[in-house]
Amino acid sequence: MQPSNRLHVPARTIMTPGPVEVDPRVLQAMSSSILGQFDPTFTSLMNETMNQLRQVLQTDNHWAFPVDGTSRAGIEAMLCSVIEEGDVVLIPSFGRFGGLLTEIAERCGAKVHLMHCEWGGVFDPKDVIAEMKKIQPKVVAMVHGDTSTGRMQPLEEIGRGCREQDILLIVDAVATVAGTKVLTDEWNIDGLITGTQKCLSVPAGMAPLTYNDRIENILLERKSIEKGLVSQDQLASNTRKIRSNYLDLSQLQDYWSPARLNHHTEATTMLYGLYEGLRLILEEGLENRFERHRLNERALIAGIEAMGLTLFGDNAYKLPTVTCVNIPEGVNGDSVRSMLLEEFGIEIASSFGPLHGKIWRIGTMGYSCQQRNVLLTLASLEAVILRHKVKLNVGEGVQAALDVYQSKERIESV
Template identity: 80%
Template sequence: MQLPSFQVPPRTIMTPGPVEVDPRVLRAMSASILGQFDPSFTSLMNETMELLRKVLQTENHWAYPIDGTSRAGIEAMLCSVIEEEDKVLVPSFGRFGYLLTEIAERCGADVHLMHCEWGEVFDPQDIISEMKNIRPKVVAIVHGDTSTGRMQPLAEIGAACRESGSLLIVDAVATVAGTEVKTDEWKIDGLITGTQKCLSVPAGMAPITYNERIEAVISLRKAIERGLVPQEQLTSRNLDRRIQSNYFDLSQLQDYWSPARLNHHTEATSMLYGLYEGLWIILEEGLANRYQRHRLNEQALVAGITAMGLSIFGNSSCKLPTVTCVEIPDGIDGEAVRAMLLDEFGIEIASSFGPLHGKIWRIGTMGYSCQKRNVLLTLASLEAVLLRHRVKIHPGEAVQAALDVYQQAVKQSS
């Protein structure tokens, strides 16, 4: 039996991830394989760490990728830091706060979960007040939650964590390289991102960085495991501080990414080529320019959506610049609209989760997908699909409103 070869259909990806990959990244990933201890490859590892420090705006020594999707990075960070019965505070304003909760609970943590209405974020003072009440070892929080399209301010929380001795661990998967993320300035102790969003690299790596405060926790667990801590210094709580995962053990991964190059796993060679090229592209564009490009395309998309007669979901003051959530008009099958966009125009947008499923569409403007052409195509195509579904909108207004935004930007820059 002869099986047909797989044919990839043409797509314009406007979801909150994965997104379109920069062609330069795809070309880089097609290069020949190097051995993981080849000097050319270990040099690439070192150079990738340096590029990551620049993109993540940190002076941390440790900045390297975990092989796996962004969830792998989150799990590696939390499992290497959290010990059984540790108090962990998770302020959740969307679906991915629950992911942090589940992983922390699997580590045996005593999790204190804060909630706020989906579409809102927390007043930082409310989080700080709760920190004072429970005195957690770790505050784990999402920066930008794609399920609700909201972004949580972090600067005050980081400063409070530093004062109280808590560790701040941040899921910045949806924000790094798309909007400002100041790791050191905001006093973030551990940060995780992912290649498949604003970095515009295929899913498969989760860059992380962490400072000496987290390294101290990891080093103590490692020392106890190896019997290097005197028995009289041990308590009943830390007699067994073994990190439960081998693959996600940051103490072993440190050894692998250090000059010692102690073998831990076979590095994902082609993925590292792609990450290196993707980081170079970001720095060539410049972080400030990249953030401005994301803001401009978001503004054009929002202008078009509202001119069409649709409503943007959530509190606009805390909107995530890389994801726009659109309220589905009453009586409309949101999945039918998405299907027609995909089938007839080759454009993919996303639905949502939990209480927002069937109530909003989520449109991503991330990385390489975040470009004028994609925004205009999406607006024109969505308008056509909604008209076919007999939705009462303002025909012809969406693209014109977006063009106004782009033309105004040109005038301001000239």
């Protein structure tokens, strides 16, 4: 029997809304020796990672730790640990990932009340607050930045309204944390989930999250029911139990506490990667990192528009880490993406549902968010679109992007 072929992974420039390129220093950290999950060096690393997460998530919450699994695992852990059978949950959905929140909440037994807006826009916070007053939900679950439409929902006013009405606000910030401002405490967010594979620039496989004492109180109450520390009447109804073992936040927080509950075997090398990714974010500085994302976004937009292409969606609420481009009429968008990948080694994304085949999505996230990648993507995209017989302003895209970068350099040199 012949041995299998050696693994070969081609070089790629990844400009999708996730996953993104990983900083080589993260990959180096992930190649470190394996430690036992209760080794004092490893538990110290767990504590340091929690501290770094608090800084990146801009929170004073005690609980800030990763769930092993992709972003969806973190979202499911948060929702299934908080939502009980029959709870009313309001989900204002402005893209595909509002649908994901809906599906998970329904599987938890929630009575979901949906709000919709046209893809490409977001909600007026006043409309969400008015709906909250009308239906009085236990939870409002929202996406901060939906990569399917490239829009970002303002949350500050909604968070204030939730707190005034004693409603929990749970936020999917997978596409925004470490790429743009996310103020967990200032915006009155009770539970927040993100993912490693986007602006954190760590491989997919962990879902960092944080929650405050309002959510912890729910976890402790449900945990007491599981342990039988309640009356027989309460025990007769098992709807208060957290139905997942692996994604039970009350057990996970015991694992991340000094008690070190033997809940699961931690993903050792992933934690190394997360630790190093967070360290690099804090080394760069959050404000500097946000400005880097804004700069590369400006350059990309300038190049796209100078080329003669147009942007999709309401620009006032554009997600700074994802740029959505209208596919020119008569062009097969998937053919352009395939040629871009095969001939230039650059990956951009299509979209979902009503936007499939109508827009391209270009991510500028984390380590992928750099001048070299933006210029390469603009030049290559122009070449491929010209091959598809579309008339463009030849050569102007890259020049417009260079103008943005050199203008920045001139300002900094003054």
